[in-house]
Amino acid sequence: MGVAVTADLRAVRRRLRHVDWVLVACTLALVALGTAAVASATATPEQPLGLLRPRLAHVAVGLVVLAGLAAVPYQSLGEAWKLLYGLSLALLALTDLVGRTALGAQRWLALGPVSLQPSELAKLGLVVALAWFLSRRKDPPTRFADLFPYLVLAGPPVLLVFLQPDLGSALAFVAVLLAMLWAAGLPRGPLAALVAAGLLVAPLVWPLLKPYQRTRLLVFLNPSLDPLGAGYNLIQSKIAIGSGGLWGKGLFAGTQNTLQFLPMQHTDFVFSVIGEELGFVGTVGVLLLFWVFLLRVLQVASSARDAFGSYLCVGVASLVAFHVLVNVGMTVGLAPATGIPLPFLSYGGTALVTHLAGVGLVLSVAVRRPKILF
Amino acid sequence: MQPEKPVHLPTRLTSLAVALTVALTVLGLRLWQLQVLQGDYYAQLADTNRLRIHHVAAPRGLILDRRGTPLVLNRPAFSVSILPMELREPARVLPELARVVGIPQEELWSRWERGRSRPFEPVRVRRDVGIRVVTRLEERREELRGVQVEAEPVRVYPFGTAAAHVLGYLGEVSADELEALRPRGYRAGDLIGKAGVERSYDTVLRGDDGEHVVEVDAAGRPLRVLREQPGRPGNTLVLSLDWELQQEAERQLRGWSGAVVAMDPRTGEVLAMASSPSFDPNAFSVGISEREWRRLLRDRRNPLLNRATAAAVEPGSVFKVVTGLAALQEGRAGPASQFVCTGSLRLGRWVFRDLQAHGVVDFTTGVAQSCNVMFWMLGRILGPDRLATYARRLGFGQPTGVDLPLEVPGVIPDAQYKQGTWREPWYPGDTLNMAIGQGFVLVTPIQVARALSAVANGGTLVQPRLARAVLSPGGQVVRTFSPVVQGRLEFSPSALRALRRGLEAVVERGTGQAARVEGLRVAGKTGSAETPRGRPHAWFAGYAPAEDPRIVVVVLVEHGYRGGLSAAPIARAILSRWRDGQRAGQREAGWASR
Numbered sequence: 001m002g003v004a005v006t007a008d009l010r011a012v013r014r015r016l017r018h019v020d021w022v023l024v025a026c027t028l029a030l031v032a033l034g035t036a037a038v039a040s041a042t043a044t045p046e047q048p049l050g051l052l053r054p055r056l057a058h059v060a061v062g063l064v065v066l067a068g069l070a071a072v073p074y075q076s077l078g079e080a081w082k083l084l085y086g087l088s089l090a091l092l093a094l095t096d097l098v099g100r101t102a103l104g105a106q107r108w109l110a111l112g113p114v115s116l117q118p119s120e121l122a123k124l125g126l127v128v129a130l131a132w133f134l135s136r137r138k139d140p141p142t143r144f145a146d147l148f149p150y151l152v153l154a155g156p157p158v159l160l161v162f163l164q165p166d167l168g169s170a171l172a173f174v175a176v177l178l179a180m181l182w183a184a185g186l187p188r189g190p191l192a193a194l195v196a197a198g199l200l201v202a203p204l205v206w207p208l209l210k211p212y213q214r215t216r217l218l219v220f221l222n223p224s225l226d227p228l229g230a231g232y233n234l235i236q237s238k239i240a241i242g243s244g245g246l247w248g249k250g251l252f253a254g255t256q257n258t259l260q261f262l263p264m265q266h267t268d269f270v271f272s273v274i275g276e277e278l279g280f281v282g283t284v285g286v287l288l289l290f291w292v293f294l295l296r297v298l299q300v301a302s303s304a305r306d307a308f309g310s311y312l313c314v315g316v317a318s319l320v321a322f323h324v325l326v327n328v329g330m331t332v333g334l335a336p337a338t339g340i341p342l343p344f345l346s347y348g349g350t351a352l353v354t355h356l357a358g359v360g361l362v363l364s365v366a367v368r369r370p371k372i373l374f
Numbered sequence: 375m376q377p378e379k380p381v382h383l384p385t386r387l388t389s390l391a392v393a394l395t396v397a398l399t400v401l402g403l404r405l406w407q408l409q410v411l412q413g414d415y416y417a418q419l420a421d422t423n424r425l426r427i428h429h430v431a432a433p434r435g436l437i438l439d440r441r442g443t444p445l446v447l448n449r450p451a452f453s454v455s456i457l458p459m460e461l462r463e464p465a466r467v468l469p470e471l472a473r474v475v476g477i478p479q480e481e482l483w484s485r486w487e488r489g490r491s492r493p494f495e496p497v498r499v500r501r502d503v504g505i506r507v508v509t510r511l512e513e514r515r516e517e518l519r520g521v522q523v524e525a526e527p528v529r530v531y532p533f534g535t536a537a538a539h540v541l542g543y544l545g546e547v548s549a550d551e552l553e554a555l556r557p558r559g560y561r562a563g564d565l566i567g568k569a570g571v572e573r574s575y576d577t578v579l580r581g582d583d584g585e586h587v588v589e590v591d592a593a594g595r596p597l598r599v600l601r602e603q604p605g606r607p608g609n610t611l612v613l614s615l616d617w618e619l620q621q622e623a624e625r626q627l628r629g630w631s632g633a634v635v636a637m638d639p640r641t642g643e644v645l646a647m648a649s650s651p652s653f654d655p656n657a658f659s660v661g662i663s664e665r666e667w668r669r670l671l672r673d674r675r676n677p678l679l680n681r682a683t684a685a686a687v688e689p690g691s692v693f694k695v696v697t698g699l700a701a702l703q704e705g706r707a708g709p710a711s712q713f714v715c716t717g718s719l720r721l722g723r724w725v726f727r728d729l730q731a732h733g734v735v736d737f738t739t740g741v742a743q744s745c746n747v748m749f750w751m752l753g754r755i756l757g758p759d760r761l762a763t764y765a766r767r768l769g770f771g772q773p774t775g776v777d778l779p780l781e782v783p784g785v786i787p788d789a790q791y792k793q794g795t796w797r798e799p800w801y802p803g804d805t806l807n808m809a810i811g812q813g814f815v816l817v818t819p820i821q822v823a824r825a826l827s828a829v830a831n832g833g834t835l836v837q838p839r840l841a842r843a844v845l846s847p848g849g850q851v852v853r854t855f856s857p858v859v860q861g862r863l864e865f866s867p868s869a870l871r872a873l874r875r876g877l878e879a880v881v882e883r884g885t886g887q888a889a890r891v892e893g894l895r896v897a898g899k900t901g902s903a904e905t906p907r908g909r910p911h912a913w914f915a916g917y918a919p920a921e922d923p924r925i926v927v928v929v930l931v932e933h934g935y936r937g938g939l940s941a942a943p944i945a946r947a948i949l950s951r952w953r954d955g956q957r958a959g960q961r962e963a964g965w966a967s968r
Contacts, residue, residue, distance in 0.1 A: 245410070259423075
């Protein structure tokens with residue numbers, strides 16, 4: 001009995017040594033920064049701390065999930081891909097049917113006091129399923145026909161999310177699929193063909209878009225088209241970030257933020273709050289944290305024990321990277337407004353728990369790496 | 375049984391890392407551009423967002439007559455504007471606003487459309503709304519976001535149509551004017567002087583608007599006042615007008631089309647300037663309605679025209695002052711020269727006929743009787759060039775420079791002018807016509823007043839002027855205007871004396887007896903100017919007292935038939951009013967004798 005406990009403790013200690021602490025530190029730093037920005041973005045004279053409390057609850061849940069997933073052997077998750085993937089699809093379908101509508105899209109599923117955004121969960125579900133299938137192959141997919149099973153896997157969630165409509169998340173699935181296929185060794189030819197096919201389909205999608213989505217895309221091309229209407233968000237975001245200057249106006253002191261000129265400043269535009277209040281130093285700090293974080297995830301991917309672990313990490317990395325690039329790109333006027341949150345920073349429970357769960361998966365892979373020889 | 379990791383995984387991961395690094399670097403550079411390179415620009419935009427600068431309209435300066443009678447003042451009032459920046463729901467707010475304020479919806483939409491390019495500048499919708507409208511708007515503040523009510527004084531002209539052409543009126547600054555005036559603090563929707571001294575002294579009268587800098591949130595709710603800078607009312611303009619004389623002139627002209635100018639020949643100060651028919655400048659103060667404006671423009675009697683300065687007509691016999699002076703100065707006539715008037719003059723194939731035969735007349739009598747034959751003879755001797763030279767030396771053919779906008783120069787014709795305008799050579803008959811102020815000669819009453827002033831004051835051409843002084847809002851004298859001498863006419867004293875004797879005879883025993891005033895020696899000249907457009911214009915131009923002239927009066931009655939009949943009595947009324955004023959002034963030395 002005692003011997004067994006000692007052996008367990010030794011195993012735990014060995015695993016803890018394999019934990020990528022830089023990765024963890026980056027994650028925690030981003031979560032902390034996001035928490036401060038959310039507090040600043042939602043503070044009102046009546047509620048000086050704004051949504052700090054629910055945010056902390058989200059963080060707590062997320063960290064528990066992170067730790068739990070890190071502890072579970074990831075291979076067993078792979079074997080359970082049917083369950084995870086199936087559950088994702090079921091929730092997405094349910095959302096499309098009975099989901100709660102806000103801001104013109106049916107994205108939320110109400111579960112008593114908690115509302116859930118299944119599209120976020122489905123992102124991880126797809127990552128697990130794709131990683132599992134890719135790792136089952138002996139040779140890398142080379143021919144266009146080899147892509148068929150992956151397209152079949154990715155198709156339903158993309159479609160269901162697109163119907164909500166959540167264009168940004170639908171594109172996130174596509175980005176994850178492409179990145180994982182690339183990591184799996186798909187040659188440039190078929191990949192390019194896939195992208196080209198996607199671009200050819202795009203004009204067919206145009207008539208399916210809601211009018212507000214079309215305006216958003218047009219306004220991205222020319223924000224001054226309607227400075228008080230659809231272009232308002234993008235213009236105000238640029239003003240917020242630009243006016244932060246080098247050092248920022250200080251937390252809780254951004255006028256764009258506190259006077260409500262910045263729309264959705266605690267969710268989609270939380271990066272603009274950081275830009276205004278913490279300045280160039282703050283925004284570049286955030287980008288550097290993401291950069292280090294993503295490089296560490298890719299590092300874990302390359303040192304993973306098996307292909308499944310590698311693909312899992314690539315999936316998580318591409319998921320986070322897509323969100324960062326599109327969200328930050330939107331706030332600085334380099335990408336259209338698609339309503340995608342900034343991982344770890346934006347307010348929003350499901351997204352935060354999902355991204356922290358992704359980090360949990362990566363850590364699970366990390367602690368099960370073979371001994372690294374320095 | 376672990377599947378092998380694909381062999382190319384490391385290179386693929388490296389390429390992903392590189393792509394990621396490039397993408398993040400692009401974002402970093404963009405942030406450098408936005409935050410460091412353009413930081414100041416965006417900081418300014420952020421301030422524009424949160425700072426509302428409310429302009430508190432400063433009252434325009436008052437306009438007084440020489441005795442301090444207020445001619446133009448202000449009355450507190452409220453204006454309604456929209457702020458396009460905050461008007462997020464025009465489709466709901468504008469129809470509602472149109473209903474409450476009582477203006478057509480289309481007008482509101484077009485104003486809003488025009489204001490959209492400068493969303494931070496309020497667009498005036500209506501001036502001088504009643505207190506009931508103000509209360510109704512204030513009650514619905516929340517519903518009518520983007521609508522503002524602000525205190526803005528309204529210009530008042532208490533005497534209505536009197537001296538309207540001198541005082542002028544206000545109008546909203548036009549887009550073209552704004553282009554030039556924006557650097558000097560003018561903003562869209564500002565009222566500026568569009569005519570009269572309101573226009574020529576706009577910068578004097580205009581005050582500096584006060585500024586309230588208020589921080590607002592995105593909903594436009596004011597949060598705190600950051601800066602409060604009081605405005606400064608405009609300066610007061612004191613005119614040289616004598617309101618007693620002005621009102622007399624207005625009264626006399628009633629029913630006629632015409633003009634009166636009274637002026638101090640020693641200083642050029644305009645004591646009265648009336649033009650009839652007139653208009654009510656109050657109609658412009660709150661923005662004139664389209665209908666009213668069209669009515670004024672269509673009126674064939676042209677009430678907006680200042681007939682004293684902006685319309686040149688044939689002077690008729692008044693011009694004989696020029697011909698007479700030229701003949702005397704050139705030695706072609708003396709006080710004792712004799713002329714035989716048979717009632718007509720033959721010139722080649724043509725015979726020029728006068729109304730009557732005066733028989734043998736000396737120069738003085740010829741002037742007194744306005745004998746055309748005598749002046750034809752003089753004109754023939756002098757020739758057109760010399761006539762034109764004298765006319766120009768007396769200031770005809772060029773604007774007087776009176777401090778009013780849109781003055782016209784009139785016409786002093788010569789061969790070149792006739793060839794250029796009428797494509798005809800100069801005939802000797804033209805010279806005869808010119809000698810009696812007919813033909814192509816066109817003058818304005820203010821020009822006649824200036825020329826006669828030179829005769830009256832011994833040969834000094836003075837610039838007619840309406841402004842007398844500028845006072846600060848507190849009443850301190852900021853600036854006084856001194857006489858501007860435009861030229862000295864080197865006429866021999868004997869020539870001037872002979873001419874003046876003739877002009878005295880006009881009133882004593884000649885055509886201008888209707889201008890006689892008891893207790894005041896009046897000199898002058900009548901004129902009946904043939905015009906192609908109807909009955910002759912009636913003129914009288916005179917000065918008094920003849921021995922020491924202190925006032926020049928010029929009266930033009932369009933289609934008044936004969937100067938002696940319709941114009942001279944008007945001059946008489948004004949001069950006797952002036953005489954009364956002088957007597958009163960001697961008793962109590964007031965403003966006038968300063």
